[in-house]
Amino acid sequence: MAFAVTYTSKESEKDHVLRLIVSHGGRLLNEGFDELFIAESLQDSTTSPKRSPSKLAGNASSTSFRLTREAQNLGFTALISDRHSRRAKYMQALALGLPCLAGRWVLDCIKQNIILTWERYLLPAGESSFLGAVRSRVLLPSPAAEARLSMMIDTRPKLLNGRSVLLVTGKGKVEEKRKAYVFLTRALGAKRVAKAANVELAKNMLEQGQQDWDLVYVDGPEKQAEKVLFGTINGEVDSIVTAGAGKKRKRGNEDEQVRRKVKIVGDEFIIQSLILGALVEQ
Structure with a gap:
């Protein structure tokens, strides 16, 4: 069994739970559930607005998301916490369809010397802005003693299934911070x-048109990003130079077509979708 642990308070209980997990043979995922996966590093789609379309397209790779060889042999895997939260580990558990359980489950299992059913200990998904309430989770019951992580991952809901996502990650410390959302x-x-x-570089990818994108995931105000991606200059339709032609073309109609297809989203969209269990309408 493997567990990621995150507490918002009750530090003494957290320390006790951590000690119990380790002393009874459980694996602690100190960095989060991403420890369990092999994921190819994302390459920069472009480093210059003048980069050729073929090179832009070549770096837009299909998603690779697989368990490590060791993780393939793991049994029951869950998050342990004192309450629902928006912390990275909690969001990871929601994205992976893994149970988020109250720390009392660990304490009661040890006290009764048995692996208890976990359904009554299941924590809610979180505060849903769509519902205006805390949303409960509904997961298929399965005995923890018989569960396999590989099966849990294979049967998880995939809210972005079939969609292509262009992430605006920034550089340096900002990019490091965004890694959590790349995983999600x-x-x-x-x-x-x-x-x-x-x-600006994401805009260049959209203009090249070598790949279709469903979502542009930005770090910062979405309206501001929309203005950069699809905006006009002083209320007039601007023009760009076609690749390798040296001729100007009107962009208004093409931008409008892309605008209808591409959805600009931010962190809150992902968080609220995870809590709701469905992509939220903006």
Whole structure:
């Protein structure tokens, strides 16, 4: 069995739970559930707005999201916490369809010297802005003693199944912070994921048209990103130079077509979708 542990308070209980898991042969996932997966690093989709379309397309790779060889042999895997939260480990568990259980489950299992059914200990998904309430989770009951992580992952809901996602990740410390959301995007089943260092470079990818994108996932105000991606100059339709032609073309109609297809989203969209268990309408 393997467990990620995150507490918002009750530090003494957290320390006790951690000690019990280790002393009874459980595996602690200190960094989170991403320890269990092999995922190819995302290459920069472009580093220059003048980069050729073929190179832009070549870096937009299909998602690779597989358990490590060791993780394939794991049994029951869950998150342990004191309450629902928006912390990274909690969001990972929601994305992977893994149970989020109250720490009392560990305490009661040890006290009774048996692996208890976990359904009554299941914590809610979180505060849903769509519902205006805390949303409960509904997971198929399965005995923890018989569960296999590989089966749990294979049967998880994939909210981004069949969708392609272009992530605006930034550079340096900002990019490091965004790694958690790269993992969530892959865990949610996106068919293709690529990254751009900033919105301007993401705009270049959309203009090249070598790949279709369903979502542009930005770090920052979505309206501001939309203005950069599809905006006009002083209310007029602007023009761009076609690749290798040196001629100008009107972009208004093409931008409108892309605008209808591409959805610009941010962290809150992903978090609220995970809590709701479905992609939220914006």
